[in-house]
Amino acid sequence: MALKIAVLKTFLPNCPRPYVVRSSSSDMVEFDSFVEIMAAGRTTLSQIDILAAMQLFKEELRKQLVEGKTVKTPIGSFYMSAAGSMGSLDEPYLPKDLTNNHELRLHHRADRAFEESIAGALEISREERPNLSVPNLCAVLAAGEISGRIRPSGMVRIKGLRLRFDPLASDQGVFFVDAAGTETRSPFYPLILPGTVLASVPEALVPGAYAIVLRAAVNGRDIREDRFEGVTISA
DSSP: OOEEEEEEEOOOTTOSSSEEEEEEOSOOOOHHHHHHHHHTSSOSOOHHHHHHHHHHHHHHHHHHHHTTOOEEETTEEEEEEEEOOOSSTTOOOOTTOTTSOOEEEEEEEEOHHHHHHHHHHOOEEEOOOOOTTSOEEEEEEEESOTTOOBOTTSEEEEEEESOOOOTTOTTSEEEEEOTTOOEEEOOOOSEEOSSEEEEEOOTTOOSEEEEEEEEEOTTSSSOEEEEEEEEEEOO
């Protein structure tokens, strides 16, 4: 088992680099299972003893935190933290009032040595995590053409994921991009499905190499695109 990480493209304008790292746990260990693991470890305590000790830890920790104290443990410190904003110096602090942003939260600040011992022994595995707000082009094929060639005034079949778009929106659809970066939008879409799009090839395209770009508001708000390179338009 290892900590899973994924590298995702970010669209935040204030991010200094175009990709960010996100992580997820390899598994969830429930409390009962954790007690069994501890009882099988380097201890003479039974599961009942461990359950009793953990319950006592919880009760006594709560008592100290209720008094506003910070409690240090072998794995780090527990403390309560207040947050919120006020309109004046004498405004009352009311964390139980849901009409304001006053809140009290329990925080845990990990012991640095304990944290470093975990990081030093942790294994990391990299995984692909699809961005579900972005279309994904998998294949671009000639449609209705026996020769398999894509020609001006013909049709292309695009296969992929999250391909549905609004054909009436000029900033969405299928675009043919030539080597100079000039874009020409497909004018006709007889089929638009999440996994398949049929699009007409613009009549004015000059034969050559093109990239196919599909733009869609997958989440209903933000326009995102994917690109399929190396498509040849034949005469």
